[in-house]
Amino acid sequence: MKPTDVSNPDYFHRVVDCQWACPAHTDVPEYIRLIAQGRFTDAYLLNRESNVFPGILGRVCDRPCEPACRRGRVDEKPVAICRLKRSAADQKGEIVQRLPPLPTRKNGKRVACIGAGCASLTVANDLLPLGYEVTIFEKQSEPGGLMRTNIPAFRLPTEVLSEEIHMITDRGVDLRLNEPITSMKELLALGFDAVFVGSGAPRGKNLEIPGRYDDLAHVHIGIDWLESVAFGHVSSIGRNVLIIGAGNTAMDCCRTSLRLGGANVKVMARKPLTMLKASDWEMEEAMEENVEIILCHAPKDFVLEDKRIRGLNFEILAYREEDGKLLSEVVGSNFLPADDIILAIGQENAFPWIERDIGLAFDRQDVPVVDRRTMQGTLPGVFFGGDAAFGPENIIWAVEHGHQAAISIHKYCQGEDIHERPAATLNLTSAKMGIHEWSYSNRFDTSVRRVVPHVSLSTRFKNINIEVELGFTPEQTQVEVERCLNCDIQTVFFASKCIECDACIDVCPTECLTLAVNGEEDDLRKRLKVPADNRKQLLFVSSPLPQTGRVMVKDEDQCVHCGLCAERCPTAAWDMQKSTVKIPYALDGPAESVPHPGQSHR
Amino acid sequence: MSFMKKPEVSHSRLSHNSLGRTLREYEGSMSTLCAGCGHDSVTAALIQAFWELSIEPCQIVKMSGIGCSSKTPAYFVQEAHGINAVHGRMPSIATGAHAANRNLYYVGISGDGDSLSIGLGQFIHALRRNINMLYLIENNGVYGLTKGQFSASADVGSKAKKGEINQQPPIDPVTLALTLGGSFVARSFSGDKAQLVPLIKAGIMHNGFALLDVLSPCVTFNDHEDSTKSYAHTRQYDRPVVHADFIQPHQSISTDYANGEIIPVELHDGSTVLLSKVSNDYNPIDRAAAYQYLLDRQKRGEIVTGLLYINENQEEFHTVHRTTEEPLRDLPHVALCPGSAVLEEIQHLYR
Ligand SMILES: Cc1cc2nc3c(=O)[nH]c(=O)nc-3n(C[C@H](O)[C@H](O)[C@H](O)COP(=O)(O)OP(=O)(O)OC[C@H]3O[C@@H](n4cnc5c(N)ncnc54)[C@H](O)[C@@H]3O)c2cc1C
Ligand SMILES: Cc1ncc(C[n+]2csc(CCOP(=O)(O)OP(=O)(O)O)c2C)c(N)n1
Ligand code: SF4
Numbered sequence: 001m002k003p004t005d006v007s008n009p010d011y012f013h014r015v016v017d018c019q020w021a022c023p024a025h026t027d028v029p030e031y032i033r034l035i036a037q038g039r040f041t042d043a044y045l046l047n048r049e050s051n052v053f054p055g056i057l058g059r060v061c062d063r064p065c066e067p068a069c070r071r072g073r074v075d076e077k078p079v080a081i082c083r084l085k086r087s088a089a090d091q092k093g094e095i096v097q098r099l100p101p102l103p104t105r106k107n108g109k110r111v112a113c114i115g116a117g118c119a120s121l122t123v124a125n126d127l128l129p130l131g132y133e134v135t136i137f138e139k140q141s142e143p144g145g146l147m148r149t150n151i152p153a154f155r156l157p158t159e160v161l162s163e164e165i166h167m168i169t170d171r172g173v174d175l176r177l178n179e180p181i182t183s184m185k186e187l188l189a190l191g192f193d194a195v196f197v198g199s200g201a202p203r204g205k206n207l208e209i210p211g212r213y214d215d216l217a218h219v220h221i222g223i224d225w226l227e228s229v230a231f232g233h234v235s236s237i238g239r240n241v242l243i244i245g246a247g248n249t250a251m252d253c254c255r256t257s258l259r260l261g262g263a264n265v266k267v268m269a270r271k272p273l274t275m276l277k278a279s280d281w282e283m284e285e286a287m288e289e290n291v292e293i294i295l296c297h298a299p300k301d302f303v304l305e306d307k308r309i310r311g312l313n314f315e316i317l318a319y320r321e322e323d324g325k326l327l328s329e330v331v332g333s334n335f336l337p338a339d340d341i342i343l344a345i346g347q348e349n350a351f352p353w354i355e356r357d358i359g360l361a362f363d364r365q366d367v368p369v370v371d372r373r374t375m376q377g378t379l380p381g382v383f384f385g386g387d388a389a390f391g392p393e394n395i396i397w398a399v400e401h402g403h404q405a406a407i408s409i410h411k412y413c414q415g416e417d418i419h420e421r422p423a424a425t426l427n428l429t430s431a432k433m434g435i436h437e438w439s440y441s442n443r444f445d446t447s448v449r450r451v452v453p454h455v456s457l458s459t460r461f462k463n464i465n466i467e468v469e470l471g472f473t474p475e476q477t478q479v480e481v482e483r484c485l486n487c488d489i490q491t492v493f494f495a496s497k498c499i500e501c502d503a504c505i506d507v508c509p510t511e512c513l514t515l516a517v518n519g520e521e522d523d524l525r526k527r528l529k530v531p532a533d534n535r536k537q538l539l540f541v542s543s544p545l546p547q548t549g550r551v552m553v554k555d556e557d558q559c560v561h562c563g564l565c566a567e568r569c570p571t572a573a574w575d576m577q578k579s580t581v582k583i584p585y586a587l588d589g590p591a592e593s594v595p596h597p598g599q600s601h602r
Numbered sequence: 603m604s605f606m607k608k609p610e611v612s613h614s615r616l617s618h619n620s621l622g623r624t625l626r627e628y629e630g631s632m633s634t635l636c637a638g639c640g641h642d643s644v645t646a647a648l649i650q651a652f653w654e655l656s657i658e659p660c661q662i663v664k665m666s667g668i669g670c671s672s673k674t675p676a677y678f679v680q681e682a683h684g685i686n687a688v689h690g691r692m693p694s695i696a697t698g699a700h701a702a703n704r705n706l707y708y709v710g711i712s713g714d715g716d717s718l719s720i721g722l723g724q725f726i727h728a729l730r731r732n733i734n735m736l737y738l739i740e741n742n743g744v745y746g747l748t749k750g751q752f753s754a755s756a757d758v759g760s761k762a763k764k765g766e767i768n769q770q771p772p773i774d775p776v777t778l779a780l781t782l783g784g785s786f787v788a789r790s791f792s793g794d795k796a797q798l799v800p801l802i803k804a805g806i807m808h809n810g811f812a813l814l815d816v817l818s819p820c821v822t823f824n825d826h827e828d829s830t831k832s833y834a835h836t837r838q839y840d841r842p843v844v845h846a847d848f849i850q851p852h853q854s855i856s857t858d859y860a861n862g863e864i865i866p867v868e869l870h871d872g873s874t875v876l877l878s879k880v881s882n883d884y885n886p887i888d889r890a891a892a893y894q895y896l897l898d899r900q901k902r903g904e905i906v907t908g909l910l911y912i913n914e915n916q917e918e919f920h921t922v923h924r925t926t927e928e929p930l931r932d933l934p935h936v937a938l939c940p941g942s943a944v945l946e947e948i949q950h951l952y953r
């Protein structure tokens with residue numbers, strides 16, 4: 001293998017598994033250290049730089065970082081990254097004064113955002129400090145998008161949501177509530193310098209089986225029903241409820257049903273348990289509340305009596321795999337009674353308000369054609385983000401789309417090529433403080449993952465707004481932060497110094513290092529001290545060593561960043577160095593428009 | 603020296619030996635030797651070897667004298683038995699312990715000072731008696747623990763850290779062992795675990811005294827230019843002549859050794875050592891030829907390594923003396939101390 005090019009910022013960035021996996025590249029290990037030091041406000045602000053909504057995301061993020069977390073590979077469970085984010089948010093101090101300052105003079109450019117969901121809010125957040133005038137058109141009476149209308153308050157309290165939205169809208173956004181955009185053509189005619197479409201994926205998928213339209217009052221589309229609940233239009237449901245579908249929307253529907261009078265609530269899944277779309281924790285929480293998840297049941301027809309829903313007939317399916325394809329066959333049938341049925345089988349995009357003759361192309365699924373890097377549609381100056389761009393995803397992806405769109409909008413408005421993207425950079429500084437002292441907590445803490453306390457089952461159903469999760473206690477936070485393996489404290493190797501004494505190799509607790517005769521990657525992976533079977537993790541390969549010409553190979557897979565290799569090396573050929581990934585934002589963009597001195601806060 | 607304990611975490615896919623133990627369970631306490639000391643690599647090789655052999659820790663006896671090298675037993679197989687003897691006196695303790703219980707695996711770890719300077723007289727007698735043990739010398743040419751004075755293995759012309767040149771001829775444990783009738787004579791390098799680990803395994807399983815001289819650089823006092831025991835010098839002059847593969851009784855031997863280039867030596871317990879010649883003109887089962895070869899190469903400053911001589915048929919101490927199979931601790935008191943009447947009888951024989 002060729003010597004690893006560690007000057008490519010991606011190499012060390014990828015070692016920080018959580019940060020690499022986070023769509024917005026949140027600097028997790030650094031904020032965890034700030035929490036460990038009790039610097040909650042700093043931890044919050046660091047989070048906010050990349051993910052904009054730490055209080056919201058600390059509760060409901062899809063947390064792609066956690067399955068990626070290194071701790072989950074060397075231990076049973078990952079660090080409770082998301083819960084720690086909430087700890088920072090719940091305990092932060094005053095932050096408004098510490099937000100990027102707003103310029104006193106606007107830069108004369110006007111940007112329109114459609115929809116006040118997290119995608120548009122991120123665009124506004126990034127463009128305001130640059131002097132843009134941002135107008136958000138929202139068809140609902142409140143901003144927030146699905147975070148307000150669909151994510152139930154028992155998971156995301158309204159105050160937390162509103163606080164973080166206001167943190168943006170109060171900085172001078174022209175927020176036009178109850179103003180749906182009904183024609184893109186008309187909007188474009190208003191002369192905005194750029195338009196951002198953050199209107200989400202607003203249409204719930206339907207289930208076209210017999211009887212679907214025979215009792216409209218008792219068959220509901222999940223996302224519409226949750227919205228009606230959120231706005232107080234619906235406040236009860238029958239005792240027997242069937243939820244069709246087993247994704248995250250289904251989990252919110254079943255738990256909401258329990259709070260509105262549902263007593264016997266079942267989630268009906270077409271597939272087996274291992275293939276369900278809902279996140280593990282969402283299923284666990286539903287099951288904790290006694291929701292039954294019934295597997296391998298495909299809805300066949302609605303059963304009615306006197307035009308009133310009585311239940312649903314299902315086909316029972318069995319699955320097998322053939323040539324990598326999943327095949328199902330019907331092995332039985334089952335009737336389940338129901339007073340109400342909620343369809344939670346997915347969402348799709350819908351743009352009835354975008355004329356098809358204005359230069360914006362849509363693909364066959366009626367999804368707009370959007371460039372994944374620039375977020376621009378096929379009409380220059382019109383950008384997309386969040387669920388509107390590529391179909392339903394989650395909040396953190398919407399935020400990342402917002403950041404990228406803001407970079408593009410800024411470049412576009414300043415007459416720059418939006419395809420030239422600013423690159424992430426990486427900075428390294430030695431973590432060495434003394435002979436055996438490091439600037440981070442390098443001791444491996446054997447504690448198991450802390451379990452966040454919940455409101456008791458007897459009290460949580462009393463009111464639909466009672467937040468179920470209580471957040472970590474200070475003691476739990478204190479333990480959980482120490483579980484983080486400091487993946488951003490990198491092992492940096494200087495081949496010219498190595499005398500091949502084996503000390504680092506022998507001391508490494510997780511057998512990451514091998515001195516080997518170089519070879520092709522497949523071969524080298526097999527010859528390491530523990531074969532490097534996890535191909536998702538990179539190998540570091542040094543340049544040939546002075547004494548024998550062999551190479552130092554490090555399998556990044558299970559390094560716990562304890563620093564022992566560097567402590568043991570007689571020649572300091574290994575050093576522990578803190579890496580900081582600098583992610584570019586719109587604010588780092590074209591120099592001439594950086595805010596003038598004498599800015600004010602709002 | 604590291605003050606931090608090796609963390610209580612290990613690779614999630616570590617394999618288990620036939621006792622169901624991982625490598626980590628054969629570790630000892632954290633080394634307090636200098637970072638980069640060759641002795642720590644030898645420790646790692648010992649851990650590897652005992653783990654691969656699947657020996658129960660309670661079956662292992664670790665013995666040593668005094669020196670940095672003699673601290674090694676503290677750093678591997680925590681649960682084994684062990685004793686630190688007075689400087690240079692480990693061979694006597696080993697002889698006594700082995701006389702009392704022949705059913706354990708004995709490993710003596712010593713230094714060039716411990717065995718070749720102060721302890722030479724002890725060392726050669728244990729060898730001559732063919733005590734069934736692995737006797738491993740961590741050879742760095744200096745007294746590391748007392749800050750780097752030349753030891754008896756320092757080469758003529760080798761320069762000390764402060765500039766002094768050694769003028770005394772070295773004592774080479776390998777040629778010494780050959781002349782004294784050693785039954786297993788090997789040399790290796792701490793920086794070559796591929797060679798060292800199988801030699802340790804073969805030495806442990808050899809039925810008799812296995813001398814393993816391991817060049818193990820003192821990174822603090824003897825790793826500079828013009829030292830003949832530095833990492834760089836050892837690598838430059840290392841000449842492996844025979845490679846030993848250790849094959850356990852249940853393992854099948856896949857190598858085809860019909861062409862005479864590979865010599866199989868069956869050990870007492872049914873395991874096999876496969877000797878493959880790296881250098882064609884070397885014969886590891888001919889004592890005189892081996893001796894001649896070593897002297898020739900020594901003159902050129904070369905360091906010949908590998909399993910240099912083996913004779914599995916040489917009788918070890920207990921066989922020679924027809925002593926009991928039973929560990930003495932398991933014998934009834936009357937067998938150990940048959941009483942004054944028997945003593946009387948014995949004395950009568952000498953009158
Ligand atoms: C039940 C449910 C639970 C979820 N739970 C989670 C979760 O726990 N964690 C997570 O990360 N994600 C979750 N998601 C997904 C997440 O809510 C979305 O991915 C995210 O909100 C998308 O943000 P957005 O800004 O793109 O769009 P949205 O949040 O959908 O916001 C779009 C906004 O645009 C407005 N709008 C639409 N059309 C127009 C128009 N023509 N004119 C003016 N305004 C318009 C809408 O009213 C809305 O306010 C969940 C989704 C659902 C349905
Ligand atoms: C009877 C006695 N004499 C002298 C000493 C001092 N002393 C301690 S260690 C040592 C030399 C050890 O050298 P070596 O065996 O080569 O071990 P190394 O430290 O080099 O590994 C000496 C002379 C002693 N401890 N006891
Ligand atoms: S151990 Fe810490 S730094 Fe490493 S992936 Fe997990 S949270 Fe991130």
Ligand code: SF4
Nearest residue numbers: 498499501502504569
């Ligand atoms: S401890 Fe240092 S000198 Fe020794 S092998 Fe490792 S990197 Fe090389």
Ligand code: SF4
Nearest residue numbers: 636639670746820821
């Ligand atoms: S003084 Fe030399 S022999 Fe002793 S521990 Fe240090 S490097 Fe090893």
Ligand SMILES: [Mg+2]
Nearest residue numbers: 713714742744
């Ligand atoms: Mg010595």
